[in-house]
Amino acid sequence: MERFVDEALIEVSSGDGGPGSVHFRREKFIPKGGPDGGDGGDGGSVRFLVRLNLKALSHLAMQRVFRAESGRPGGGNRKHGRDGRDVEIALPPGTLVKDAESGRLLADLSASGDSWLCLQGGRGGRGNWHFRSPTRQAPRYAQKGLPGATRRLAVELNLIADVGLVGQPNAGKSTLLAALTNARPKIAAYPFTTRSPYIGVMRNGDAELIIADIPGIIEGASTGAGLGLRFLKHVNRTRALAFLVDLGDAEPGAALEVLRRELGAYDPALLSRPRLVVGTKLDLPESGERLRELEAAAAGERVLAISVWNRQGLEELARALVELGRA
Incomplete structure (x- = not known):
């Protein structure tokens, strides 16, 4: 590649x-x-x-x-x-x-x-x-x-994109991008699979949306940890954000807070952009309880839950992303 x-x-x-x-x-x-x-x-x-x-x-x-x-x-x-x-x-x-x-x-x-x-x-x-x-x-x-x-x-x-997919490593960003768009990012079950931003185009009815998969954000990314500083700059040119949180994570609320904190530390204006929260891997047995924890941590933000594996929630998410990109 x-x-x-x-x-x-x-x-x-x-x-x-x-x-x-x-x-x-x-x-x-x-x-x-x-x-x-x-x-x-x-x-x-x-x-x-x-x-x-x-x-x-x-x-x-x-x-x-x-x-x-x-x-x-x-x-x-x-x-x-x-x-x-x-x-x-x-x-x-x-x-x-x-x-x-x-x-x-x-x-x-x-x-x-x-x-x-x-x-x-x-x-x-x-x-x-x-x-x-x-x-x-x-x-x-x-x-x-x-x-x-x-x-x-x-x-x-x-990068200019309508929506940027932001999440910790292995939150399912690349898998979701491949399911929604024509992009074919590298996908594997280990951290930092995505080492470069990927761009895909999603078509939903008459709407066309450019979506960017931003490499994983970890604790300390705003000060250079992981691949942080090099790729956080790409978030600056996305019109809206989708925070992806793995529902297999033992503490999904804490994972969401890491994303908020690191983006806010890099550029506080990022947190004022249109955004929604997406719980991924809804097919996992523990996802129901974790989703409730995530919704509580989201504190009123819109939360959607999906499974790319069985395509549950993908149509609703596609419609929501179109609305988000036009906000």
Whole structure:
């Protein structure tokens, strides 16, 4: 499976402008024609744009240096040099572009159609035709093209999803994502199976919902424990949250409190987003009692219970997630 890449350091350069031409008209019967040197072409620019089909920055791990083409020299008979080809770098929605040295945010590309001109190509130099005058009829001078520019950039992906599935390791997030969407995350019965966020699209009637499976949140995640800090940032770009709690857990109320506490410590604003609580593994014998404990700990928050194994509660949850994502 392709490695999920959410950060990349790249170098981009715009093209140099092409030099103007020093050239004189030479035709039969006109041995001393005037200047007719053409302008150099402009250098290519560097532009970033959003592509909805991209979900990660894996392509930037394979190519880290991008250089636009330089403009071509001008020619005789006032021929304009060809402009250099631009470089267009496609990014998934929800990507931040920062200056690699200062960390200053340069662009936030969030939606389809977003684009950002990062570097303009160098302007082509003017040919000697421009420098003729009544007192200087044979100028032997043309401008050089202006140089392009280079920038080192830090590109960071903040996933955008309608709903983020948040829970402790083995709460059943990946299993639920696979049951509801087209995603096929790695699923196994040991902690931290999910080491990268997974994205899936759920279709329920006419509604389409993007759901993100965020890797497991454990005690101390907000200070870096487990995979905490690296992936908590992805929660920031989910519109709503579903807290998943394993009904096989001996203390489901305490598990819910860990999620609240760690997200609140990372960013208190996360707890003000629309959310619901989902008790998973309802097929377990002890789930009834644990569900009552979870409902008590939820203190008025909406609680749903599901079993992916026998699909109990999945239709109701799908409808609830659509409502949540639109809240």
